[in-house]
Amino acid sequence: MDLGIIGQAAGLFAVTNIDDIVVLALFFGQGAGHPGSTRRIVLGQYLGFAAILAVAVAAAFGATFLPESAIPYLGLLPLALGLKAAWQAWKVHRDGGADDEEDQSKEGGPGPLEVAAVTFANGGDNIGVYVPVFATAGVGGMTVYAAVFLVLVAVWCFAGRFFATRPVIAKALARWGHVLLPLVLIAIGLLILVEGGAFGL
Numbered sequence: 441m442d443l444g445i446i447g448q449a450a451g452l453f454a455v456t457n458i459d460d461i462v463v464l465a466l467f468f469g470q471g472a473g474h475p476g477s478t479r480r481i482v483l484g485q486y487l488g489f490a491a492i493l494a495v496a497v498a499a500a501f502g503a504t505f506l507p508e509s510a511i512p513y514l515g516l517l518p519l520a521l522g523l524k525a526a527w528q529a530w531k532v533h534r535d536g537g538a539d540d541e542e543d544q545s546k547e548g549g550p551g552p553l554e555v556a557a558v559t560f561a562n563g564g565d566n567i568g569v570y571v572p573v574f575a576t577a578g579v580g581g582m583t584v585y586a587a588v589f590l591v592l593v594a595v596w597c598f599a600g601r602f603f604a605t606r607p608v609i610a611k612a613l614a615r616w617g618h619v620l621l622p623l624v625l626i627a628i629g630l631l632i633l634v635e636g637g638a639f640g641l
Contacts, residue, residue, distance in 0.1 A: 464597060487555075522621075570585075
C-alpha cells in the first residue's frame, strides 16, 4: 500500500472536514447524559459520510445522481434542522424549562438521521473536491482513499467527543449548547446556500 496515497487521503480528509469537529462536539454536548447518544451520533456521522463517499465515487465513474446545481440546496437541510432546534429551545425557555428534561429523555440527544443529514449537507462541497481526485486515482487508489476516510471518521468522532467532555467545554456546552447548535446549523445552511448561489443569492 502506497504511504503517499494514505498521507494524501488523510490530508484531504482533514482539510475538507475540519469544521465537522465543531459540529460533532455540539452534537455530543447535546447528547451528554443520554444513554446510547454516542452510538447514535457515530452512526449518523458514518451514514452521512458514507452517502458523501457513494455520491463522489459514482460521480467519479461518470454517474451523476446529484446534479452539481443541486448541491447548494443541500444547505436547506442544516438550515431546517437549525430552525427546528431554535424553535424547540425557544419553546423550552418560554415554558420555563419544565418540558426540557422530559423531551430530552425521550429524544436522548440528536438522532442518527439528524446527524447524517447535517454531515451530508455540510459535506456537499466535499463531493466537488473528491470527484476529480477519485477519478484520477483509479479503483485501487479510490479504495485506499475511501478506507482512510472511513477510519478518520472514527477519529473525528473521538475528537468531537473528547472536546465535548473536557470540563470547561462541557460546562460551556451545557450552558450554551441549546443556543450554539441552532446558530451553527443555521450558519452552515446559509453559508452553503450563499456560496453555492442557491435561489440566485
